[in-house]
Amino acid sequence: MSTLRSPFRSRMRALTDHAVTGLAILATLIVVTPLIAIFAYLVVKGAVSLNWAFFTQVPKPVGEPGGGMANAIVGSALLLGVASLIGVPIGIGAGIFLAEFGRGTRLANAVRFTADVLNGVPSIVMGLAIYALIVVPQGHFSAFSGSVALGIMMIPTVCRTTEEMLLMVPHAVREAALGLGVPNWRSALSITVKTASPGIITGCMLAFARVAGETAPLLFTALGNEFWSSSLNQPIAALPLQIYEYALSPYDDWHRLAWAGALVLILLIVLSVALVRYVTSRGVLKGAS
Amino acid sequence: MGVSIQVTNLNAWYGANHTLQDINLNIPANHATALIGPSGCGKSTFVRCLNRMHETNPVARVTGSVRMGGMDIYADTTPVEIRRRVGMVFQRPNPFPTMSIYDNVAAGLKLNGYSNRRALDEIVEKTLRNSALWDEVKDDLKKKSGASLSGGQQQRLCIARALAVDPEVLLMDEPASALDPVSTSKIEDLIFQLKAQYTIVIVTHNMQQAARVAENTGFFLNGRMVEFDSTHKIFTNPSDKRTEDYITGRFG
Amino acid sequence: MPDIRASDIPAASPPASSPGSKPAGADSALPAPLTEVSAQRRFLLSRGNSALADRVFKWLMVLCALSIFGIVVLIVWQLVLRSQLTWHAFGFRFFYQTFTNPDSHQPMYWDPVNSLFSAVPFIYGTLVSSFLALLMAVPLAVGTAIFLTEMCPRALRGPLAFLTELLAAIPSVIYGLWAVFVLVPILREHVNPLLTQWLGWTGLFNNDNPTGLGFLAAGVILAVMILPIISSLTREVMSAVPHAQREAALALGATRWEMIRMSVLRNARIGIVGAIILGLGRALGETMAVTMVIGNTPEIHRSLLANGSSMAAVIANEFTEAVSNMHLSALIEIGLALFMVTIIVNAFAQVLVWAVTRGAPAQTR
Numbered sequence: 024m025s026t027l028r029s030p031f032r033s034r035m036r037a038l039t040d041h042a043v044t045g046l047a048i049l050a051t052l053i054v055v056t057p058l059i060a061i062f063a064y065l066v067v068k069g070a071v072s073l074n075w076a077f078f079t080q081v082p083k084p085v086g087e088p089g090g091g092m093a094n095a096i097v098g099s100a101l102l103l104g105v106a107s108l109i110g111v112p113i114g115i116g117a118g119i120f121l122a123e124f125g126r127g128t129r130l131a132n133a134v135r136f137t138a139d140v141l142n143g144v145p146s147i148v149m150g151l152a153i154y155a156l157i158v159v160p161q162g163h164f165s166a167f168s169g170s171v172a173l174g175i176m177m178i179p180t181v182c183r184t185t186e187e188m189l190l191m192v193p194h195a196v197r198e199a200a201l202g203l204g205v206p207n208w209r210s211a212l213s214i215t216v217k218t219a220s221p222g223i224i225t226g227c228m229l230a231f232a233r234v235a236g237e238t239a240p241l242l243f244t245a246l247g248n249e250f251w252s253s254s255l256n257q258p259i260a261a262l263p264l265q266i267y268e269y270a271l272s273p274y275d276d277w278h279r280l281a282w283a284g285a286l287v288l289i290l291l292i293v294l295s296v297a298l299v300r301y302v303t304s305r306g307v308l309k310g311a312s
Numbered sequence: 313m314g315v316s317i318q319v320t321n322l323n324a325w326y327g328a329n330h331t332l333q334d335i336n337l338n339i340p341a342n343h344a345t346a347l348i349g350p351s352g353c354g355k356s357t358f359v360r361c362l363n364r365m366h367e368t369n370p371v372a373r374v375t376g377s378v379r380m381g382g383m384d385i386y387a388d389t390t391p392v393e394i395r396r397r398v399g400m401v402f403q404r405p406n407p408f409p410t411m412s413i414y415d416n417v418a419a420g421l422k423l424n425g426y427s428n429r430r431a432l433d434e435i436v437e438k439t440l441r442n443s444a445l446w447d448e449v450k451d452d453l454k455k456k457s458g459a460s461l462s463g464g465q466q467q468r469l470c471i472a473r474a475l476a477v478d479p480e481v482l483l484m485d486e487p488a489s490a491l492d493p494v495s496t497s498k499i500e501d502l503i504f505q506l507k508a509q510y511t512i513v514i515v516t517h518n519m520q521q522a523a524r525v526a527e528n529t530g531f532f533l534n535g536r537m538v539e540f541d542s543t544h545k546i547f548t549n550p551s552d553k554r555t556e557d558y559i560t561g562r563f564g
Numbered sequence: 565m566p567d568i569r570a571s572d573i574p575a576a577s578p579p580a581s582s583p584g585s586k587p588a589g590a591d592s593a594l595p596a597p598l599t600e601v602s603a604q605r606r607f608l609l610s611r612g613n614s615a616l617a618d619r620v621f622k623w624l625m626v627l628c629a630l631s632i633f634g635i636v637v638l639i640v641w642q643l644v645l646r647s648q649l650t651w652h653a654f655g656f657r658f659f660y661q662t663f664t665n666p667d668s669h670q671p672m673y674w675d676p677v678n679s680l681f682s683a684v685p686f687i688y689g690t691l692v693s694s695f696l697a698l699l700m701a702v703p704l705a706v707g708t709a710i711f712l713t714e715m716c717p718r719a720l721r722g723p724l725a726f727l728t729e730l731l732a733a734i735p736s737v738i739y740g741l742w743a744v745f746v747l748v749p750i751l752r753e754h755v756n757p758l759l760t761q762w763l764g765w766t767g768l769f770n771n772d773n774p775t776g777l778g779f780l781a782a783g784v785i786l787a788v789m790i791l792p793i794i795s796s797l798t799r800e801v802m803s804a805v806p807h808a809q810r811e812a813a814l815a816l817g818a819t820r821w822e823m824i825r826m827s828v829l830r831n832a833r834i835g836i837v838g839a840i841i842l843g844l845g846r847a848l849g850e851t852m853a854v855t856m857v858i859g860n861t862p863e864i865h866r867s868l869l870a871n872g873s874s875m876a877a878v879i880a881n882e883f884t885e886a887v888s889n890m891h892l893s894a895l896i897e898i899g900l901a902l903f904m905v906t907i908i909v910n911a912f913a914q915v916l917v918w919a920v921t922r923g924a925p926a927q928t929r
Contacts, residue, residue, distance in 0.1 A: 040819040047715060050707025051724065054795070057788045058731050061742050068745075116628025124622055125629070134629045137636050143910035144639065144903060145849025146736075147876045151883070151899040155642035175635055182632070195406035199470070201368055203420035203477065204396030206614030208621030213423055218410050236735020239851040239876070243883050263737045267852060270741045278745070285738045292733065390613035397608075426607055435604055478605040 069286025072279035077287070082249050082265075088276050092284050094251050095260040098166070099291070101253060102245060102261055103235055105170035110177030110234075111227050115216075117178070118185025118223075123211050135183075142179035149176055150240040158244060166252070166259035169245030173237060177230040184226025188219040228299050232292045238263035262288045314511030315381030315480045316341040317362065322376035324357050324366055331357045333535045335376070339528075344507040346526035346543065347515045350558070353532040355515045356403075359483045362513065363398040364391040380481065396424065398481040399474030399510075404490050405466030407458030407473070413449050416458040416469055420477040435476055443472035444502055464495025471502060475510075482506065484514040488521065500525050519559065523547050531555045639903075647897035649890055650681060658897060659683050674862035674878075676886065681894035683901065685862045689779065689872040690902075693854060694847040696783025696868065697790055702840055704787075705794035712795075713802045714824055725799070732792040740856035743785040748857055751784070752776025756869050770867040777859040780868045785853045790843040797842060801835025801920045802828055838916025845909040849902060851876040875902045 076091045083090030117134060125131030149172050157168040192215050200210035216223065238261075241247075246258040247268065253259075262284050269281035317339040324332035332354045339345050347355040360366040361374055364385060378385045385394045407416050415422065417436045426432065436453070440446040445468045449461070458469055467487060474482060484503070488496040503512060503525045516522050522529050523543055530540040531552070539552045550556045601609075650658055661682045665672040673682040708728065712721055752775065759780075760771035809827040818826060829836070859871025860881050873881075875898050886892045 036819050036822065040821040043710075043821040043824075044715060047707045047711035050704045051711045051716075054704055054708045054731075054791055055724070055727055058727055060746065061734065061738070064742055064746055065738070113628045113631055116625050117632055120625040120629040124625060130629070134632055137632050139910070139914060140907055141632060141636055143845060143849075143906050144636075145851065145876060145906055147849070147851040147879050148643070148899045148903045149639070151879065151896055152639040152642050154883075155646050155896070156638060178632060178635070193406070195402060195404055196408060198365065198368070198402060199406040199408065199473075200419075200423070201391075202363065202365060202395055202400040202402070203423065203473070204392050204394070204608070205420070205423040206392055207618040208614070209423050211621070214408060218408070220410075232733055236737060238735070238737040239880055242880055246884070263735060263852075266741060267737050267856070270737075270744055271856065281741055282745075285741050288735060289738065292735075390615065392613045392615075393611075396611070421604055421607070424608060424611055426604065431603060476604070477608055478602045 065282070065286050065289060068279070068282035072283035073286065077280070077283050081251055082280075085274065090280070092260075092262065092265055092280065092287070094248065095262045095265040095284065096287065097251075097253060098245070098248070098260040099235070099262045099288075101255075101259065102166060102170050102173060102241070103231065105167070105255065106173035106177060106234060107227070107231060109171060109174030110230065111181055113174075114178045114181025114227075114230070115185050115223065117182040118189060119211060119216065121182070121186040122189035123215065135186075138179040138182050141175070142183075144176075145239075146176065146237050147239040147242075150243050153240065154243040164244060164246035164258040165256050166245055167255040169241045169259065169261070170255070172240035172244050173234045176234050176237065176240065177227075180230035180233065181223075181227055184229065185219075185223050188222030188226065189215055191222070192218045224299060228296045232296055235292050235295075236263055236288060238267050262291070313480070314341040314509065317481065317511065317513075318379040319362075320377050320379075322358075322361060322378065323374070324354075324361055325373045326357075326369065327371040331535050332361065335537050337530065337537060337540055339511065339513060341511050342508060343528065344503055344512040344514060344526040346522035346529045347513065347532060348517070348519055348522050348529060348558075349532035351517060354535040355530075355532045356485050358532065359400075359485055359513055359515050362481070362483055363395050363400055365395070365400065367391065396420070396477055397479055398483060399477065399479035401467070401470050401474055401482070401484040401487045403486045405463055405470050407461070407466050407469050409457060409459040411458055412454045413456055413458055413461070413469065414453040417472045417476050419473055424477075439472045439476045442475060442506070443468045444498060445469060445472060462495075464491050464498060467491060467495065467499060468502065471499075475506070479510065481511045481513065484512065486515050486517060489517065496521075519547070531558060533558070640900075643896055643900040643903060647893050647900050649893035650897045651893075653890065654681065657682075658894070659687065659901065671864075673864070676882075676888065676891045679888065679890050681890065683875070683894075683898050685864050686873055686875040686878050686898060687901075688864050689782075689858060689874040689877070690848055692779050692868070692872070693782040693786055693858065693874055694844055696779060697786035697847045698840065698844060700784065700787035701791050701794055701843060705791050705839075705843075706798055706836065708791075708795045709798035709802055710824060710828075713799050714820065714828065725796075728792050728795055730792075731788070732796075736789070736850060736852040737856075739785055739789055740853035743781060743853055743857045747785060748776040748781050751781055756780070759869070767866050768868050771869050772867075773859075773869050773871060775859065775871070777857050778867075778869050778871050779858065779865075782854045782858040782872075782874070783868070785857055786847045786850060789850060789853060790846050793846055794839045794843040797839035797917060798832070798836050801832040801839065801917065804835070804920060805831045832920065834916055835920030838913045838918075838920065841909055841913035841916065845906050845913060848909065849876060849906045851880050855880045875899075 076089055077093075078091060078096065079093050080089070080091035081094045082092065117138070121131050121134060125134065153168050153172040153175075157171060158164055161168070196218060197210065197215060200214040205214070241261055241264050245261055245264065247264040248258045248260040266281045266284045266288065269277040269284070272278070319335055319337040319339070322332055322335040323330070335358060347358060349355050357366060362378060366372050366374055374386065377387070380394075380398070383389060408419060411419065414436055417439055418432050421432065421435065437446065440449065445465060448465060449456070458466065461469060467490075471487070488499045491499065500521060503514065506512060507525075514522075514526065526543050528540065529543040529546040531538045531546065531550075531554075533554055539546065539550060539555045541551070546555065547559060550559060654661065658681065662684060663672045663675070663680045663682065664670070672680070673685045674680070712725055716724065756769070756771050756776065759769040763769045764771075805828050809831060810823055813823040813827045854874050855877040858874055858877050860873050860877060861871040862873050862878065863871070865872065879895050879899055882891070883895050886895060
């Protein structure tokens with residue numbers, strides 16, 4: 024170790040240390056730059072293209088200026104609503120199974136592993152599978168098939184966060200409910216799930232936000248639609264689909280609409296998350312953790 | 313009103329661990345009975361067998377019989393039903409954190425489907441008064457969470473929660489071990505008042521506490537009940553050498 | 565055992581309590597003894613044991629859990645079923661065969677009109693763009709993680725971590741939009757000419773593509789997209805390294821970098837590899853952003869500035885326009901292959917991350 028004491032070595036060591044620090048700071052700056060760039064572009068380009076018509080009108084035919092994405096906003100809302108109706112109950116149910124009934128069993132491990140597999144399925148493959156499962160037998164593209172694709176993609180996230188949050192509920196609380204002679208199902212729903220509900224809701228919102236911007240699973244299921252539609256049985260427009268289509272179009276007017284759509288989509292995601300946070304934080308009693 | 317409890321040949325296991333061995337015991341109605349012994353002697357397992365909480369652990373097993381008011385709780389009924397008749401207070405206060413004080417007290421009734429609001433209001437007030445907590449919480453009944461109270465208040469809230477279903481037996485597993493001396497003395501006062509009305513079984517590692525609140529005391533050691541007699545006799549003239557050693561602090 | 569009768573019980577003395585310890589509600593004194601069964605007791609006695617409801621509830625939850633199996637099985641079954649056509653026509657050759665264009669005698673891979681299908685250019689495109697992305701993202705992600713866990717002032721740590729996580733919340737199609745209108749022009753005007761000028765001799769940067777699209781553009785946008793996942797997982801495994809390890813190194817007189825290298829990186833390295841592989845899994849399956857910038861040409865070029873395609877991109881791009889069953893089947897078979905590869909990659913990564921965060925000591929040297 025005596026060589027380490029030579030002045031040259033120690034100066035080198037100090038220099039390396041500084042150099043690495045500098046590199047780490049540089050890396051962080053490089054990472055933050057595209058983020059800021061993306062948001063700046065979204066806000067600037069999106070804001071100048073946003074107007075009232077964007078929210079109230081359907082797309083105009085090629086060549087006519089103006090038009091909006093009202094149908095895509097409604098379509099996205101419908102798709103996501105139905106998707107949540109499918110994905111949230113199944114996900115929470117599976118999470119309850121993992122945390123309350125399946126602890127340590129082989130079935131639970133298998134379910135956990137399968138959920139991870141499902142989570143890793145590329146979204147485009149999910150689109151293919153739902154196309155084969157629903158669109159082909161039905162004979163036509165539909166909003167319903169798109170909702171199913173998005174709903175299935177929500178399940179793993181909801182399931183795993185529900186399990187994690189339920190496991191964080193202290194054992195003493197479960198015992199208290201059992202000790203009162205409360206039936207299992209009631210204690211699971213009214214005590215354990217309720218105690219864990221802030222975390223479970225956050226998990227559902229994460230799943231929702233992730234799925235809200237998904238485009239690939241909708242390409243061959245919901246397909247997109249230039250016109251008004253609110254039927255589950257018909258092709259339907261969605262913001263991400265519309266952004267994709269307009270971004271690759273050759274028209275400047277549509278490019279501007281795409282930027283506006285992107286801004287609205289991001290705001291929609293952020294707002295829905297914030298709204299749920301706010302609503303769930305209001306009903307909380309003083310002193311509750 | 314409380315009922316008496318007759319325990320015959322009770323054995324309990326945690327996995328391969330034989331934690332209770334051949335317990336025979338008669339617990340009289342409407343009195344407080346204390347169970348003492350060094351930690352790990354099986355006294356907590358024993359009370360958990362009296363409301364079938366022991367079996368909530370997947371590796372736990374019980375044999376023998378426990379009769380309450382003429383009914384064998386292991387043969388004639390289900391865990392859910394028996395736990396509605398046998399209230400339990402745990403070592404650490406465990407109020408439901410998401411519920412208000414009111415809802416905590418009403419939980420045993422509400423969660424079992426009782427929905428008469430007027431009656432609930434009355435029951436909550438009465439039990440909180442009986443648990444000596446009413447004056448401290450009456451202004452925040454529905455505003456504050458049960459978890460916002462102090463430790464001693466939380467434990468009295470848990471007692472109120474157990475009493476609100478009007479149980480026949482009240483089991484207390486070291487109810488004051490996590491509390492400060494003032495809160496402990498309040499809990500003891502409470503036990504003293506309640507025992508006229510309920511059969512109380514209290515586990516404690518604090519011999520003075522047993523001497524203060526209980527008419528009868530049982531001494532557990534290594535999963536067996538060594539001696540059961542009136543508290544006075546156990547503490548002044550025990551018939552077993554091991555009890556005497558424990559009482560006088562010669563081991564444990 | 566003595567049988568205790570009520571008559572045996574001595575009159576108990578009241579507890580020795582000081583006046584201060586009297587409970588506040590003690591004025592209510594002893595509750596009046598009940599002469600009959602109370603209303604709540606009668607009600608509870610009338611309730612059943614809910615055994616049926618409990619059983620139904622449990623089986624509902626089991627059903628939810630089992631449905632996850634069902635979904636995965638259905639997905640695999642459908643993909644296998646509907647790719648039978650190409651599987652029977654080409655077998656495993658689908659993944660390596662090449663054809664020759666009868667006119668130009670150039671290699672050819674994908675000709676839906678003449679029913680010639682080979683997955684080679686798409687596999688190539690997926691691999692090239694993903695590895696390019698890893699090449700750029702890994703140093704940046706690890707550097708950011710080191711900065712955030714070991715160097716960053718406490719006040720900056722939260723917001724910076726939040727910002728990098730925010731990258732993960734941006735939808736793929738918005739990355740694609742940004743790439744098309746901002747990244748690609750920058751590459752085309754400024755970066756690609758420089759690369760050709762300085763590194764053209766490697767053959768990797770022949771700038772004969774006027775669009776700015778291609779493997780490099782796809783790689784860059786993929787790098788931005790997988791940065792957050794690699795960085796946040798790396799941070800997780802790095803903070804799982806016990807503090808004592810760091811202090812031990814510092815106590816020996818190590819500089820901060822030596823401490824990071826000796827205790828943090830060495831202990832966390834398996835987890836970091838897991839994080840990188842998880843990032844790779846994400847990059848392999850990424851669709852929209854890649855489709856928008858890779859150029860969608862089923863060709864193989866050595867130059868990273870050339871147009872190409874990827875497995876996900878060709879599905880997104882051609883599926884709705886495919887008319888022949890063979891074409892559809894070929895696309896679904898590519899989807900099936902993509903599915904299997906991502907599952908294997910993800911499972912491998914999960915095992916690595918799990919081994920570290922579960923505290924299993926990494927002892928293999």
